[in-house]
Amino acid sequence: MQNPTNLNVQEAQKLLKNYDCMSSQSADSASNKNLIRQALLLVASHSDYQILGICAETAAQGILALESYLQALGYEETLNFPSVEGSVYIKFNPKTGLSYLDSYTGNHRGVLVSCQSAYEDRINEMYGHLPLDLFM
Secondary structure (H helix, E strand, O other): OOOOOOOOHHHHHHHHHOOEOOOOOOOOOHHHHHHHHHHHHHHHOOOOEEEEEEEEOOHHHHHHHHHHHHHHOOOOOOOOOOOOOOOEEEEEEOOOOEEEEEEOOOOOOEEEEEEEOOOOOOOOEEEEEEOOOOOO
16 A cells, blocks of 8 residues: 555554544645545554444435545445435444444534454554545
């Protein structure tokens, strides 16, 4: 995997930990998004799989974000969700193929990425809320 930012895994994890639901860290600039993209891809490559959670204003926005993250992480999935009005939460587990979309009344918006590994020397961490449009 290319690593044009020259981040190591520890630096990537530290960077991603800045983007959690408790911080006001913003990833609005293109350079910040590029750095976050590279950090997430590096960290994900050191885990066995990733579970995704999406908090979005609309189902369409959430599904688009989910599809872009799945593609970036190397998953080829066909998504079929019900139509829901208003804000939504989507959860997707590529290992089991289980997913759901439901109404969401919270204020958070973004993507939660939970890196899962079977071994201690691999990464088992959750990152986010990352930008919905990170891979668009």
